[in-house]
Amino acid sequence: MTTIIDGRELQxxxxxxxxxxxxxxxxxxxxxxxxLYCQPHPLFNILRNNGYVWTEEVLPEGTREIRIxxxxx
Amino acid sequence: xxxxxxxxxxxxxSVPYRFFLVAPWFGVMAGILLxxxxxxxxxxxxxxxALALTHLIALGFMLQAxxxxxxxxIPVAVGGNVWRPRLVANAVQPLLVLGTLFxxxxxxxxxxxxxxxxxxxxxxxxxGFVVAVALALWRTPATGMTLWAMRMAFGGLAVTVLLxxxxxxxxxxxxxxxxxxxxxxxxxxxLGGWALMxxxxxxxxxxxxxxxxxxxxxxxxxxxxxLLLLLLLxxxxQYVxxxxxxxxxxxxxxxAVCFAYGAMTLWLQYTRRRKIHDATSLYxxxxxxxxxxxxxxxxxxxxxxxxxxxxxxxxxxxxxAIVGVFVSAITGMMYKITPFLNWLHLQRLGAPMSAVPxxxxxxxxxxxxxxxxxxxxxLLLLLxxxWLPGLARLAGVAxxxxxxxxxxxxxCTVRRYxxxxxxxxxxxxxx
Numbered sequence: 001m002t003t004i005i006d007g008r009e010l011q012x013x014x015x016x017x018x019x020x021x022x023x024x025x026x027x028x029x030x031x032x033x034x035x036l037y038c039q040p041h042p043l044f045n046i047l048r049n050n051g052y053v054w055t056e057e058v059l060p061e062g063t064r065e066i067r068i069x070x071x072x073x
Numbered sequence: 074x075x076x077x078x079x080x081x082x083x084x085x086x087s088v089p090y091r092f093f094l095v096a097p098w099f100g101v102m103a104g105i106l107l108x109x110x111x112x113x114x115x116x117x118x119x120x121x122x123a124l125a126l127t128h129l130i131a132l133g134f135m136l137q138a139x140x141x142x143x144x145x146x147i148p149v150a151v152g153g154n155v156w157r158p159r160l161v162a163n164a165v166q167p168l169l170v171l172g173t174l175f176x177x178x179x180x181x182x183x184x185x186x187x188x189x190x191x192x193x194x195x196x197x198x199x200x201g202f203v204v205a206v207a208l209a210l211w212r213t214p215a216t217g218m219t220l221w222a223m224r225m226a227f228g229g230l231a232v233t234v235l236l237x238x239x240x241x242x243x244x245x246x247x248x249x250x251x252x253x254x255x256x257x258x259x260x261x262x263x264l265g266g267w268a269l270m271x272x273x274x275x276x277x278x279x280x281x282x283x284x285x286x287x288x289x290x291x292x293x294x295x296x297x298x299x300l301l302l303l304l305l306l307x308x309x310x311q312y313v314x315x316x317x318x319x320x321x322x323x324x325x326x327x328x329a330v331c332f333a334y335g336a337m338t339l340w341l342q343y344t345r346r347r348k349i350h351d352a353t354s355l356y357x358x359x360x361x362x363x364x365x366x367x368x369x370x371x372x373x374x375x376x377x378x379x380x381x382x383x384x385x386x387x388x389x390x391x392x393x394a395i396v397g398v399f400v401s402a403i404t405g406m407m408y409k410i411t412p413f414l415n416w417l418h419l420q421r422l423g424a425p426m427s428a429v430p431x432x433x434x435x436x437x438x439x440x441x442x443x444x445x446x447x448x449x450x451x452l453l454l455l456l457x458x459x460w461l462p463g464l465a466r467l468a469g470v471a472x473x474x475x476x477x478x479x480x481x482x483x484x485c486t487v488r489r490y491x492x493x494x495x496x497x498x499x500x501x502x503x504x
Contacts, residue, residue, distance in 0.1 A: 008285075009285050009347045010285075011283060011285065011349070012282055012413060012432075013416055013417070013432065037281040037282065037287070037288045038150075038278055038281060038282045039150075039152075039215070041150060041151065041215070042083070042148075042149055042417065044152065045152075061287075062287065062288035062291075
């Protein structure tokens with residue numbers, strides 16, 4: 001299952017807060033899709049240090065699609 | 074999961090705050106100096122008071138605040154790390170403060186030996202800062218035009234300080250250099266190559282993020298920084314070419330590029346889907362309108378001889394650029410950075426998400442809006458005082474007042490951080 005968080009019209013740190021909340025309840029095989037207009041480096045650091053991986057794709061109109069899941073052990 | 078999250082990449086909160094807390098008080102000093110000096114201070118850009126005022130704000134307010142913001146911005150926006158940020162800040166800030174005071178005292182007293190004394194302080198402070206930041210900016214794996222704009226901005230800062238060194242030593246030792254041309258190049262690199270380049274690079278990141286606009290178009294971000302850099306190099310050619318048409322041509326193009334950045338930011342604000350009218354958005358609007366007014370006034374300076382020959386025109390341009398554009402944009406940024414800093418560092422204490430107060434509780438919205446209104450009044454009075462010198466003292470009082478209010482607002486933000494931190498720690502000890 002994919003949880004979608006559209007952070008494009010939210011003021012920081014709300015996108016990060018919602019993402020961390022979603023990751024709290026993330027099951028094996030599920031992922032979180034975060035939509036933003038910028039690269040969330042503080043979030044990336046948290047993910048890196050806490051066993052998550054992510055992919056990032058930039059759409060032509062500037063939206064960044066960041067897909068986050070638990071790292072394979 | 075959340076209490077165990079690692080937030081270890083941001084520098085200690087004291088690093089950006091020590092710069093932010095000092096910056097407004099240089100604005101207070103500038104306001105008091107203008108109120109004390111009165112009508113003659115703004116008669117031309119070469120009066121000792123005008124030179125002192127310029128450097129009090131450009132170095133005391135702008136450089137202090139921008140240095141603090143950069144320490145915080147590099148890890149958050151471009152994923153880099155400044156080497157031992159506490160040590161670098163501890164070394165850089167006292168040198169900057171002392172150097173600025175020496176420089177200002179040198180201008181006011183016309184004792185140029187003081188300018189010479191300021192030189193090694195700035196070379197050490199800015200040199201160390203540029204090296205530490207440049208290493209972070211080159212080592213980060215991040216990409217994008219914010220990063221490139223920041224790299225170019227730090228090159229601009231280095232050029233500005235080297236040219237300032239040459240000017241200070243020339244005055245102190247009586248060297249025969251073309252002072253007017255070198256000053257024009259020095260200020261173009263300081264305001265354009267350093268301050269505007271950094272502001273633009275930061276804007277690419279923070280305007281969409283905090284003001285909820287669409288992103289800057291890719292063609293704009295790819296073109297703006299390199300074009301600004303090329304035009305500054307061309308502007309600097311006036312020193313070697315000696316052709317009076319060269320500064321007019323390159324200056325007009327520089328103004329067009331400045332106008333384009335201001336107009337693009339205003340357009341993004343105007344076309345955003347969710348309208349936010351917080352102090353940061355309004356401050357950015359004041360800054361961008363000032364930038365557009367600067368570009369139009371600058372065009373008049375170059376193209377209409379009666380305006381170009383009046384020494385007050387350059388003072389008008391200086392007020393628009395320094396107070397209108399940069400003090401406004403920097404204040405707006407500090408009002409967004411400091412609540413975010415509080416939130417980020419309170420999260421680091423490991424408390425559950427619900428225990429950390431909302432960002433809106435970190436700084437009172439009415440206090441920010443009130444200070445913004447006083448700043449706009451001060452800006453209008455300063456602009457009016459250029460042509461109506463009788464208003465100079467009042468303008469100085471208003472600017473000192475708005476700067477002091479900013480300083481107080483930032484002190485309140487730090488106090489709230491401490492209060493919330495102590496509450497969270499108390500709950501952790503006695504759940």
